[in-house]
Amino acid sequence: MKSVEVLNEERSAGTIALDLAVVDLAKFEAAEGEERAHMAAAFDKGMREIGFGVITGHGLPAGLFQRVLDVTRGLFDLPLTEKAEISSRVAEGQFCGWVPFAADAASRVYGAKSDTPADLRERFRAVISNCDEVRQKVGPNQWPQSLPEVRETWTEYYKLMEHVGARVMRLAAASLGLSDWYFDEYFQRHFSVMMATHSPPFNGVAQPGQSRCGAHTDTGTMTFVYQPNTRGGLEVQIDGQWRVPMPPEGSFVVNCGDLLARWTNDRWRSTVHRVGGPGAPLRERRQSLVFFHQPALDVKLHCVPTCTDARTPPRYAPITLREHFTHQQQLLATRDVSIAS
Ligand SMILES: O=C(O)CCC(=O)C(=O)O
Ligand SMILES: [Fe+2]
Numbered sequence: 001m002k003s004v005e006v007l008n009e010e011r012s013a014g015t016i017a018l019d020l021a022v023v024d025l026a027k028f029e030a031a032e033g034e035e036r037a038h039m040a041a042a043f044d045k046g047m048r049e050i051g052f053g054v055i056t057g058h059g060l061p062a063g064l065f066q067r068v069l070d071v072t073r074g075l076f077d078l079p080l081t082e083k084a085e086i087s088s089r090v091a092e093g094q095f096c097g098w099v100p101f102a103a104d105a106a107s108r109v110y111g112a113k114s115d116t117p118a119d120l121r122e123r124f125r126a127v128i129s130n131c132d133e134v135r136q137k138v139g140p141n142q143w144p145q146s147l148p149e150v151r152e153t154w155t156e157y158y159k160l161m162e163h164v165g166a167r168v169m170r171l172a173a174a175s176l177g178l179s180d181w182y183f184d185e186y187f188q189r190h191f192s193v194m195m196a197t198h199s200p201p202f203n204g205v206a207q208p209g210q211s212r213c214g215a216h217t218d219t220g221t222m223t224f225v226y227q228p229n230t231r232g233g234l235e236v237q238i239d240g241q242w243r244v245p246m247p248p249e250g251s252f253v254v255n256c257g258d259l260l261a262r263w264t265n266d267r268w269r270s271t272v273h274r275v276g277g278p279g280a281p282l283r284e285r286r287q288s289l290v291f292f293h294q295p296a297l298d299v300k301l302h303c304v305p306t307c308t309d310a311r312t313p314p315r316y317a318p319i320t321l322r323e324h325f326t327h328q329q330q331l332l333a334t335r336d337v338s339i340a341s
Pocket of ligand 1: 106197213218225227233234273274275288290
């Protein structure tokens with residue numbers, strides 16, 4: 001068992017690539033019989049053993065990633081006074097909007113000590129949904145008035161990602177031996193969060209254990225990460241070593257969060273990861289686009305039926321996403337968090 005602090009201080013293995021199962025979504029959807037079963041099995045194996053995979057063939061238009069990165073860079077480059085106007089800190093309970101550089105630490109949320117150094121990144125988050133309960137949970141979106149293209153481009157990306165998320169959950173269903181549509185109903189009023197991160201070029205000396213985003217697991221179901229390059233980027237902790245996924249250009253790294261691990265009775269793994277840890281190059285500006293695809297807030301998630309049998313009873317009680325958030329906060333407040341290595 002390693003503490004979060006120890007994980008944060010462990011040096012990046014740097015260039016040791018992490019091999020991930022790559023699934024071409026369009027090919028999967030067109031495949032039949034043995035070929036389809038083979039692709040589903042590869043995804044299942046990746047989620048069981050590593051908790052991470054790669055999605056290609058998602059159909060997002062060429063150039064969209066770069067457009068979103070460009071307009072969002074414009075947002076991050078706004079004067080601080082303008083960014084303060086769209087801050088997520090304007091009101092209690094407000095979630096959408098800009099989060100300043102080094103304002104918090106993902107590891108702290110995960111349970112690290114409160115003096116864990118802050119993450120070397122700023123963020124912007126939006127939830128483009130009309131569902132009442134979703135809006136109530138996150139507050140209004142906070143778009144920069146001087147850059148209308150941010151709202152337009154983000155809306156385009158978010159709408160396409162809703163669809164990619166639903167398609168990947170069909171792949172997930174097939175991988176778990178369920179009917180393809182098993183998860184659809186849970187995502188009807190989904191609570192998905194789009195987030196962009198920005199780490200400006202860093203020439204200073206990072207504090208011990210400081211990174212662009214400290215060691216943590218994701219809370220929700222599936223996370224889709226697009227990063228334009230891997231330098232100073234995502235690192236995944238496998239067998240005690242920090243390893244670097246090397247996804248093909250234009251693809252997503254996809255990972256399983258705590259709630260999906262729970263839903264699958266721990267058949268799938270929610271694996272510890274971080275960004276630009278000690279030893280990683282931080283001199284270049286880094287941006288990433290992260291889409292947390294999550295189910296409806298108030299639908300009970302019962303153990304996936306193919307993940308339990310007479311010898312493997314459900315380990316956890318049914319739970320909703322909203323209850324899961326509360327439950328995790330309570331756990332973090334009380335436990336001395338250590339992570340199995
Ligand atoms: O920026 C990234 O590539 C991923 C960040 C991350 O893991 C997170 O915020 O949960
Ligand atoms: Fe994460």
